[in-house]
Amino acid sequence: MSMRRSAEDAAATRRALLVAALAEFAESGYAAATLAGVAARAGVTRGALYHHFSDKAELCLTAIEELWAEAAMPVWARLDGPEPPVRRVTDFLVAFFTALEKDGTFREVYALSVRGAEGAPELARGLTDKQAIMERWRGQLTDLLGAAPLRPGVSPRTAALAVITAANGTAVTWLACPDLFSPAREARSLADAVLHGLARPDGDG
Amino acid sequence: MSMRRSAEDAAATRRALLVAALAEFAESGYAAATLAGVAARAGVTRGALYHHFSDKAELCLTAIEELWAEAAMPVWARLDGPEPPVRRVTDFLVAFFTALEKDGTFREVYALSVRGAEGAPELARGLTDKQAIMERWRGQLTDLLGAAPLRPGVSPRTAALAVITAANGTAVTWLACPDLFSPAREARSLADAVLHGLARPDGDG
DNA sequence: GTTCTTACATACATTCACGTATGTATATAA
DNA sequence: TTATATACATACGTGAATGTATGTAAGAAC
Numbered sequence: 001m002s003m004r005r006s007a008e009d010a011a012a013t014r015r016a017l018l019v020a021a022l023a024e025f026a027e028s029g030y031a032a033a034t035l036a037g038v039a040a041r042a043g044v045t046r047g048a049l050y051h052h053f054s055d056k057a058e059l060c061l062t063a064i065e066e067l068w069a070e071a072a073m074p075v076w077a078r079l080d081g082p083e084p085p086v087r088r089v090t091d092f093l094v095a096f097f098t099a100l101e102k103d104g105t106f107r108e109v110y111a112l113s114v115r116g117a118e119g120a121p122e123l124a125r126g127l128t129d130k131q132a133i134m135e136r137w138r139g140q141l142t143d144l145l146g147a148a149p150l151r152p153g154v155s156p157r158t159a160a161l162a163v164i165t166a167a168n169g170t171a172v173t174w175l176a177c178p179d180l181f182s183p184a185r186e187a188r189s190l191a192d193a194v195l196h197g198l199a200r201p202d203g204d205g
Numbered sequence: 206m207s208m209r210r211s212a213e214d215a216a217a218t219r220r221a222l223l224v225a226a227l228a229e230f231a232e233s234g235y236a237a238a239t240l241a242g243v244a245a246r247a248g249v250t251r252g253a254l255y256h257h258f259s260d261k262a263e264l265c266l267t268a269i270e271e272l273w274a275e276a277a278m279p280v281w282a283r284l285d286g287p288e289p290p291v292r293r294v295t296d297f298l299v300a301f302f303t304a305l306e307k308d309g310t311f312r313e314v315y316a317l318s319v320r321g322a323e324g325a326p327e328l329a330r331g332l333t334d335k336q337a338i339m340e341r342w343r344g345q346l347t348d349l350l351g352a353a354p355l356r357p358g359v360s361p362r363t364a365a366l367a368v369i370t371a372a373n374g375t376a377v378t379w380l381a382c383p384d385l386f387s388p389a390r391e392a393r394s395l396a397d398a399v400l401h402g403l404a405r406p407d408g409d410g
Numbered sequence: 411g412t413t414c415t416t417a418c419a420t421a422c423a424t425t426c427a428c429g430t431a432t433g434t435a436t437a438t439a440a
Numbered sequence: 441t442t443a444t445a446t447a448c449a450t451a452c453g454t455g456a457a458t459g460t461a462t463g464t465a466a467g468a469a470c
Contacts, residue, residue, distance in 0.1 A: 029320075031236035044449090050429075158391065172373050198398060252418055261459095
């Protein structure tokens with residue numbers, strides 16, 4: 001049917017395949033997802049898919065890498081800026097919860113990375129990357145919270161861990177039971193509760 | 206080889222299959238797990254498996270149902286008792302974090318239930334059960350925290366949600382990156398941080 | 411001891427998804 | 441205008457996992 005088109009169309013096909021792959025993998029998991037489903041969702045055949053990507057694993061890893069950056073960057077950017085540390089962390093959590101509910105790409109790439117690809121050793125590269133990302137994330141938060149007025153007994157490392165687990169916990173709880181609550185609506189009160197448990201009540205961060 | 210044995214041996218075979226199935230499914234996910242792997246782990250053939258269970262889905266659901274009760278009961282029992290509410294919730298979180306790291310069955314059944322079985326509609330029964338469990342859990346915690354001295358602005362529902370997300374977040378973060386921290390060792394400080402963010406500082410719960 | 415049933419093991423059929431090989435039409439370069 | 445490379449579609453081979461059908465030895469009932 002649709003024969004050779006321009007190079008821009010090829011890029012669009014590739015992009016559509018990445019978006020479709022992310023949705024398929026996030027919905028069904030890596031093992032249960034089928035490349036026929038990905039191709040159908042993208043409106044092409046499996047031949048097109050194998051033209052752009054060598055195999056299932058490369059498709060999955062490429063989708064995570066390329067789409068994660070653009071979806072997550074504006075959220076993580078909240079950790080930088082001139083505001084006081086506690087304020088930045090709060091803003092980050094609120095942005096995280098909001099993106100989780102409102103941004104389909106953000107939600108899908110997060111669900112896929114959290115659900116993991118156990119049973120698929122060919123994705124080990126992506127998983128070690130995730131490990132590194134997690135540790136860099138904790139380091140960044142530790143530095144940030146080290147400059148914040150934490151209440152006594154709370155180390156910056158523990159505070160960073162609490163922030164990470166709060167974000168992950170909200171995400172997986174809502175992904176598992178979407179009817180339980182609304183991350184976007186309760187984002188502020190949840191973030192406040194987390195930070196209130198960590199920071200000194202009189203500290204302005 | 207091993208021919209007909211006593212009825213007790215049959216029960217032991219069934220039990221071994223359930224334990225093996227839980228480990229396989231938790232490690233590889235429902236879709237990627239193979240029944241040959243389950244049988245091999247249990248030390249029997251696939252014939253034995255199909256003698257005790259009708260298909261893959263029933264095996265998985267039975268494993269979750271039967272093993273979840275005995276592994277999780279002692280943890281959830283911490284929510285009951287004569288102690289003040291905040292103390293009970295703290296004890297529950299500590300017991301949860303400890304069981305997560307120390308009790309293999311607890312960890313596996315939790316990992317399997319969290320990772321979910323998306324892409325496997327035949328497990329819908331188990332997932333609706335999970336939804337019901339989650340809502341009952343939130344209801345129980347809401348009642349419990351409704352009788353606790355919460356700080357102003359924190360509703361019992363939000364507090365219950367914070368406890369749930371803290372437990373889930375710690376679990377998935379550690380399952381994804383086991384080297385990041387030790388739930389059992391940091392259990393107390395994490396639980397204290399959560400409750401400190403929710404309860405009035407002067408309240409003894 | 412015969413028979414029946416249980417508790418498996420073994421062998422087979424079928425499906426299904428992956429990866430490959432090949433065909434085809436179009437843009438581009440010469 | 442011809443040749444070549446690109447961007448797919450189509451058709452095929454293959455393996456792995458599921459489920460089924462059948463075989464078989466051992467306890468239980470009589």
